[in-house]
Amino acid sequence: MAMDAETQMQFLYTLRSKGVTDARTLSAMEKVDRGDFVKGLFTARAYEDMPLPIACGQTISQPSVVGLMTQALNVQPRDKVLEVGTGSGYQAAILSHLARRVYTVDRYIRLVREAQAIFDRLGIVNITSMPTDGSFGLPDQAPFDRILVTAAAEDPPGPLLAQLKTGGIMVLPVGQSDAVQSLIKVTRLETGFDYEELRAVRFVPLVEGMGQE
Ligand code: SAH
Numbered sequence: 482m483a484m485d486a487e488t489q490m491q492f493l494y495t496l497r498s499k500g501v502t503d504a505r506t507l508s509a510m511e512k513v514d515r516g517d518f519v520k521g522l523f524t525a526r527a528y529e530d531m532p533l534p535i536a537c538g539q540t541i542s543q544p545s546v547v548g549l550m551t552q553a554l555n556v557q558p559r560d561k562v563l564e565v566g567t568g569s570g571y572q573a574a575i576l577s578h579l580a581r582r583v584y585t586v587d588r589y590i591r592l593v594r595e596a597q598a599i600f601d602r603l604g605i606v607n608i609t610s611m612p613t614d615g616s617f618g619l620p621d622q623a624p625f626d627r628i629l630v631t632a633a634a635e636d637p638p639g640p641l642l643a644q645l646k647t648g649g650i651m652v653l654p655v656g657q658s659d660a661v662q663s664l665i666k667v668t669r670l671e672t673g674f675d676y677e678e679l680r681a682v683r684f685v686p687l688v689e690g691m692g693q694e
Pocket of ligand 1: 539565566567571572588589592614615616685686
């Protein structure tokens with residue numbers, strides 16, 4: 482599926498009107514066609530600002546929330562980024578245009594395999610995808626300049642805080658899975674962590690252990 486010019490203009494307009502104003506974020510989102518990451522019946526709604534179902538009972542996030550998270554992460558061109566929660570691969574593809582290297586992990590092997598097939602087809606070569614429980618981070622590749630978690634934990638997982646470089650930023654939703662959660666931005670300082678609350682969000686829960694598919 483390809484986005485026509487008018488659809489793309491509307492898509493970018495909606496992002497801006499919801500607060501996604503950072504030029505680099507908008508330009509990265511312009512390069513990634515959400516229609517490539519949505520399947521079947523839902524492709525017709527790929528450019529609407531709403532979350533949509535994907536395989537394994539998971540969801541591809543709402544574009545404006547993807548944009549706000551990407552913007553808050555403030556990725557730099559030399560950065561090594563970890564994403565926990567590959568899902569469809571949409572967010573990772575956007576990050577791949579902003580970072581040097583993106584590691585993305587999901588507890589469902591099937592989602593990782595399908596996302597990797599899309600990255601290959603699109604010729605995206607700086608994403609490494611892996612099936613693993615991301616609540617423990619990715620110790621082999623740590624530390625990271627940026628960490629983005631796209632599933633909600635009750636608190637920021639300790640291993641992820643530990644795998645963030647000094648000066649590094651982590652953006653994640655926190656809160657109970659069945660309640661409204663807060664999107665927070667954690668910055669690792671020389672002496673500790675700074676926490677900033679960004680807005681209310683709703684994400685699927687961060688679940689420990691591998692999935693069944
Ligand atoms: N970023 C995705 C949306 C992710 S939905 C996109 O752009 O489409 C959240 C994802 O987090 C789901 O795919 C779910 O399987 C995954 N997830 C939940 N708990 C996890 C864990 N402990 N480790 C890795 N992935 C996890």
